[in-house]
Amino acid sequence: MNRLSNIYPTDRVTLREVGLRDGLQLVRTWPDTDAKRAWLAAEARAGVRHFEGGSFLPAARFPQFADILDVIETAGTLGVHSAALALNERGAAEAMATGIGEVVCVVSATEEHSQANMRRSRADAVALVGQVTALRDATVPDKVINAGIAMCFGCSISGDVAPAEVLRLAEACLMAGADIVGLADTVGYAGPRSVGALCADMARLCGDRPFIIHLHDTRGMGVANAAAALDNGARVIDASLGGLGGCPFAPGATGNVVFEDIVFLAESMGFPTGIDLEGLKEARAIVEKAMPGEAFHGALNRAGPPQNAGWRATPVA
Amino acid sequence: MNRLSNIYPTDRVTLREVGLRDGLQLVRTWPDTDAKRAWLAAEARAGVRHFEGGSFLPAARFPQFADILDVIETAGTLGVHSAALALNERGAAEAMATGIGEVVCVVSATEEHSQANMRRSRADAVALVGQVTALRDATVPDKVINAGIAMCFGCSISGDVAPAEVLRLAEACLMAGADIVGLADTVGYAGPRSVGALCADMARLCGDRPFIIHLHDTRGMGVANAAAALDNGARVIDASLGGLGGCPFAPGATGNVVFEDIVFLAESMGFPTGIDLEGLKEARAIVEKAMPGEAFHGALNRAGPPQNAGWRATPVA
Numbered sequence: 001m002n003r004l005s006n007i008y009p010t011d012r013v014t015l016r017e018v019g020l021r022d023g024l025q026l027v028r029t030w031p032d033t034d035a036k037r038a039w040l041a042a043e044a045r046a047g048v049r050h051f052e053g054g055s056f057l058p059a060a061r062f063p064q065f066a067d068i069l070d071v072i073e074t075a076g077t078l079g080v081h082s083a084a085l086a087l088n089e090r091g092a093a094e095a096m097a098t099g100i101g102e103v104v105c106v107v108s109a110t111e112e113h114s115q116a117n118m119r120r121s122r123a124d125a126v127a128l129v130g131q132v133t134a135l136r137d138a139t140v141p142d143k144v145i146n147a148g149i150a151m152c153f154g155c156s157i158s159g160d161v162a163p164a165e166v167l168r169l170a171e172a173c174l175m176a177g178a179d180i181v182g183l184a185d186t187v188g189y190a191g192p193r194s195v196g197a198l199c200a201d202m203a204r205l206c207g208d209r210p211f212i213i214h215l216h217d218t219r220g221m222g223v224a225n226a227a228a229a230l231d232n233g234a235r236v237i238d239a240s241l242g243g244l245g246g247c248p249f250a251p252g253a254t255g256n257v258v259f260e261d262i263v264f265l266a267e268s269m270g271f272p273t274g275i276d277l278e279g280l281k282e283a284r285a286i287v288e289k290a291m292p293g294e295a296f297h298g299a300l301n302r303a304g305p306p307q308n309a310g311w312r313a314t315p316v317a
Numbered sequence: 318m319n320r321l322s323n324i325y326p327t328d329r330v331t332l333r334e335v336g337l338r339d340g341l342q343l344v345r346t347w348p349d350t351d352a353k354r355a356w357l358a359a360e361a362r363a364g365v366r367h368f369e370g371g372s373f374l375p376a377a378r379f380p381q382f383a384d385i386l387d388v389i390e391t392a393g394t395l396g397v398h399s400a401a402l403a404l405n406e407r408g409a410a411e412a413m414a415t416g417i418g419e420v421v422c423v424v425s426a427t428e429e430h431s432q433a434n435m436r437r438s439r440a441d442a443v444a445l446v447g448q449v450t451a452l453r454d455a456t457v458p459d460k461v462i463n464a465g466i467a468m469c470f471g472c473s474i475s476g477d478v479a480p481a482e483v484l485r486l487a488e489a490c491l492m493a494g495a496d497i498v499g500l501a502d503t504v505g506y507a508g509p510r511s512v513g514a515l516c517a518d519m520a521r522l523c524g525d526r527p528f529i530i531h532l533h534d535t536r537g538m539g540v541a542n543a544a545a546a547l548d549n550g551a552r553v554i555d556a557s558l559g560g561l562g563g564c565p566f567a568p569g570a571t572g573n574v575v576f577e578d579i580v581f582l583a584e585s586m587g588f589p590t591g592i593d594l595e596g597l598k599e600a601r602a603i604v605e606k607a608m609p610g611e612a613f614h615g616a617l618n619r620a621g622p623p624q625n626a627g628w629r630a631t632p633v634a
Contacts, residue, residue, distance in 0.1 A: 268509070
């Protein structure tokens with residue numbers, strides 16, 4: 001697992017900026033390529049090293065991701081790790097031909113959501129993970145394959161989700177060759193107890209491999225859920241600058257957990273992030289200017305960290 | 318401790334609505350007495366049973382609390398528990414002459430804040446707890462005496478606060494006769510680790526008595542901190558409808574943790590609250606109308622609970 005341990009070391013916390021992908025999925029306006037470059041550069045200056053930069057999707061239907069190659073190239077120039085979604089074999093083949101660091105496949109925890117969202121069964125989605133892995137092995141063995149499992153804590157279509165089902169799918173993804181699996185609370189149904197319990201089970205399943213937790217703040221539980229995840233073995237957390245990624249069906253609803261606030265949380269819990277909050281403020285100013293119609297969330301951007309008290313974890317030597 | 322066990326039973330979670338006190342402390346506009354009555358009645362209908370209704374302070378300087386007697390009377394009519402701050406002997410004597418259920422004294426965790434905020438030493442503040450308790454014992458023995466300790470997790474004047482100092486003061490307040498002690502993160506410096514650790518120590522100190530945790534969401538950690546508190550023995554949580562109580566020095570900053578969101582958190586963690594979120598929406602509409610200039614926060618009011626999945630704890634028999 002050298003491929004993985006360099007990118008997601010298990011002895012520290014990694015924060016993945018997913019705003020350029022999840023944050024742009026449903027918005028009306030998005031940054032042009034220059035603004036995306038400036039966004040990436042500003043966050044990289046602030047110490048962010050992991051970016052989900054978009055999706056390999058038809059540009060006609062998803063124009064916000066039409067410049068995915070530019071995003072990947074920019075990440076390469078900046079020396080940061082880039083990831084993007086590939087939702088079928090064509091997308092995966094496209095991804096392999098780029099300098100991207102990580103290809104993300106999506107699996108749903110429920111059959112109903114899998115069919116509705118991807119028009120394929122869960123078994124077919126897991127099989128695609130295997131095909132993408134095989135393609136990677138045959139062409140560019142340095143790329144990480146990430147299998148993200150949606151609706152792990154409840155499904156907007158089918159309701160409650162059994163943790164055992166999620167674990168079965170996670171194991172199937174790992175068996176199919178995924179290097180790393182992500183657990184997503186896609187619709188923000190989770191509370192800290194369910195997140196903590198599933199992360200503890202995942203930590204046992206994954207052994208010395210890391211796994212990802214992807215949380216949405218729809219019901220205000222995002223930071224609490226991230227804390228529970230860190231308390232129970234999660235070491236890779238997805239977040240987006242300003243919580244970009246609101247759902248169009250819930251105006252004003254926050255989407256992803258807020259990157260800035262997760263930096264403060266992780267540091268307060270003893271996990272050094274290497275990320276500078278002032279630098280994130282500069283990045284946010286760039287993105288806010290590029291997306292004037294969007295709501296940006298988060299407390300740290302507004303309040304700043306305590307000025308006269310310790311809040312940083314001791315840095316990793 | 319019969320007085321206490323009826324009001325704050327240790328076998329369940331109690332949520333205290335502090336919006337009528339902490340939420341009105343620093344605002345420019347506040348509800349008139351009729352609106353306060355409607356606010357109390359609506360939250361009581363939703364199942365809220367504990368209210369901090371104001372402070373015994375000179376009406377000339379704090380006109381928002383001039384109708385504290387009406388608030389106490391309304392609470393009595395509704396059959397809910399009322400509390401109010403008394404910051405000196407005169408205020409305490411006034412309180413004892415009313416039908417209020419609980420008198421709250423304030424102590425600061427740091428000498429600097431105690432002097433700046435109350436113009437008295439911490440020792441004098443603890444002594445006042447003793448005087449108020451003695452007055453209660455001599456006049457109306459059924460009233461609860463609550464000692465709230467401010468700045469327990471960091472102080473805006475003196476910075477870091479040693480947990481041992483907080484515990485020493487908490488013990489001193491209990492020795493002075495307080496029935497219950499509250500730990501306040503007055504300026505939102507805490508993270509879940511510091512909250513969890515101090516609550517665990519407090520639970521040991523308090524034995525079979527409950528204690529209160531009072532959290533501010535200034536840095537977005539409020540819900541995570543409440544989860545850590547519940548995980549470590551806290552059973553009484555302060556919160557305010559819509560997170561009322563923003564600090565005037567940080568525009569848009571949320572103040573108290575959001576009552577609605579703490580209901581969802583507690584239920585998701587297996588603690589039944591008996592509180593109806595639809596009812597809280599109705600209460601919020603009343604308060605928003607009465608305070609048109611204020612910002613109201615919170616995710617549950619916007620997103621609602623999951624419609625197709627379980628989120629309620631099993632009710633207490």
